[in-house]
Amino acid sequence: MTHLSPIEQAGLRVLHLHDLLYQKTNGLIGHRVPGLPNSLLLHTVGAKTGQPRVNTLSYARDGGDYLVVASMGGAPRSPGWYHNLKARPEVEINVGTRRLAATARPILPDDPDYARLWQLVNKNNANRYEAYQRKTSRPIPIVALTPA
Template identity: 65%
Template sequence: MSNAPLIERYLGVPLLRLHDAVYQKTNGRIGHRFPAMPPSLLLHTVGAKTGQARTTSLTYASDNGSYLIVASNGGQDRSPGWYYNLRAHPQVEVNVGPKRFPVTATVLSNADDPEYARLWQVVNRNNQNRYRGYQKRT
C-alpha cells in the first residue's frame, strides 16, 4: 500500500499520469513546464530485464550542464523501475522539451560524499523540499 498522503494518491498521481501521457505523445513539445511544478524531462531507457524501450517523465534540476533526477518513486520504499534500467544500461537519451539527445547516467549514492550532499540540496530546493518529505515517510 502506498504511504503517500491521500491528496497525492487520489489527485496528484492521476494528474502526473496525465502530464506524462501528454508529454510523451507530443514528444516533449507540451509538458516541459507544468504550473507550480519544477521542469520535467523525458527519460528514455532500455528495460533492465526486458530490453524494451521505456520512457518516463521526471522532474529535474540543472547543475553545471548536468540534469539531476532522483529515484524517489514518489516517496515509496522501493526504487522506481527506471532506476534499475539506468543501472543496467547507463547510455540513455533525454528530452528536455522537444530537444532529444544522448546522455550517460551516473548514479550517486554515497550520502557521505560532499558532492552528493551538495547535489541533494540542489534537487531538493528545485523540488520545493519534496524529497525531505519523502525521506520522513520512508
C-alpha cells in the same frame, strides 16, 4: 500507492495525465508547467525485458548535468527506471523537444557531492524529497544525466 496520502494520490493521477501528454507530443507540451519544476523525458531500456521505457521526471540543473531523483514518493524500493539505467547507463533524454544522448551516473549519500546536490534538487522540487526521505529507510539516489 498505499504509501501516499490521498492528496499525493490525486497529484499522482494528474502527473500521469501530464506524463501522457508530454510523451504523446514528443516533448512539445509538458516541459514547463506553471507551479511545477521543469520536467524531461527519460528514455531507458528495460533491464529485464530489453524493451524501451519512457518516464517523465522533474529535474534540476548542475552545470551541464540534468539531475533527477529516484524517490518514487518515498516508497521502500527505487523506481524501475533507476534499475534500468544502472544496468544500462547510456540513455536518452528529451528536454522539451530536444532529444539528447546522455550517460546516467547514480549519486548516493557516500558521494562527497551528494549533500550539495540533495539541497539543490530538494529546493527545486519544493522540499518534497526531504519529506519522501523521511518516509523510507532506503537512501534516495540522485542521478546525474550528462549529455554526450
